[in-house]
Amino acid sequence: MDLSHILNSKKIKSSFFLAVFSVFFVVKAFAIQDSPKQGKVVNAKQDTYDPTVVILEHIADSHYWHLWGENAIPLPVILYTDKGLETFSSAHFEDGRKAFTGKYYTYKLVNDKVKAVDQSGKIDEAANKKVYDFSITKNVVSLWLACILLLIIFFGVASAYKKTVGKAPKGFQSFIEPVIVFVRDDIARPNIGYKYERFMPLLLTVFFFIWISNMMGLVPFFPGGANLTGNIAVTFVLAAMTLIVVNLNGNKHYWQHIFAPADVPGWLWPLWWIVELLGIVSRPFALMIRLFANITAGHIIVLSLISLIFVFKSIAVAPVSIAFVVFMDVLELLVALLQAFIFTLLTALFIGTATEEHHH
């Protein structure tokens, strides 16, 4: 993939990007400073700024969507307990300061996680095993926003195609089309072969979902800011989709290679099965970890650079932080696309190996 033209255009528009990321930076700095829960608690306890806590809190999921200052959107809590379903607003927790007594148990926010507690306020481990948290968290809202954004974009593009049948693409359609054609001609076709058309919807959905989610994660204020693709649950689901699709579409040769390899002696087969099983699982597992680690690492670096200001407690550090954050954000823009590309490419590759026709 030749990215030099992207870099060149970046140079041309660098002043624009600088302006945009300067805004991002300021917002991020405020976001950290204003952090309502952790910042105050930590400061009250130790009177020192602990970047680890702040950073981990920012990349983790939350039952609130923090906007600015003391303002945060409380999100619905949905709990599935052994006695039944419980739904209430996270506003009842008052940023974790209060416990809330629901229909079946009493709950409290511990490290932004809903835990069942007993009368004295201690965590009730026995009850916790029966309580499953299906809350609409920040990441779930972010996920839905990403889905809505994707639906708006691609329904719009699809209707544009219906309007301009057989004509050249126009406007936003002409920006999207090369990307779709890229996914088709550089990801699907070379890796899957002539059967690529069946898998195009999945590959395109995965590619654009990851890309849009990554980009939204880079925006520090409301519609973005959630660390969606940097959450292991999300990457787990995406990788699981790959695992299922690859193995459901595996052909005779694929399964024969796993269970009855012709060039391996029979007594080695049990060992072979274990190795192959590990291979089947480890490939999507690597996908899961790769996406999660890349995006989370990007967030951590940006947050660490901003935390420097608060660690040194000096505004003089700000210019240095700004410079590095701008650099990192530009890099993350590239990573956002790159990770979407790699995930899709490897999915296509795995599908390709599973559906390959062997000619011995």
Added chain:
Amino acid sequence: MELVTPEIGLVFWTTISFLILFFLLARYAWKPIMGAIGEREKSIEDALLKAEAAKEEMTRLTGENEALLKQARAERDLILKEAKQVKDQIIGEAKAAAQTEGNKIIEKAKVEINNQKAIALADVKNQIATLSIDIAEKILRRQFEDQQKQDELVTDLLKEVKLS
């Protein structure tokens, strides 16, 4: 460790949302988009192929035209040649006919001239003979008036007879 432990809630919502997103996009976005892109590519390819075919057809037609032109030219040349031949032949024939006719006329004229000449000559001869006889008669009349001269004449005539 909490960071790398997938939470059941998010897994649940992600699975449902992603599947819905997938089916919606597959049905209402990717299908028409991929179809349109494929169709457009196909139509472009068709157009290119058609252009190529048209070009070939054009070359073929040009070649054919040239061949036709060549043939026409050759035919024209042939016709011209034939016409020239016919012309020459006709002229030749006409010349020959004219010659013969002329010759015939001349021959006829000659014969006529000879005839006329003969007739004229005969006439002239007759007249001369008549005149001669008249003259001779007159002379003789005069001559015979004198006996001597009659004798002389007879002698002369006899001499002449001898000579002839």
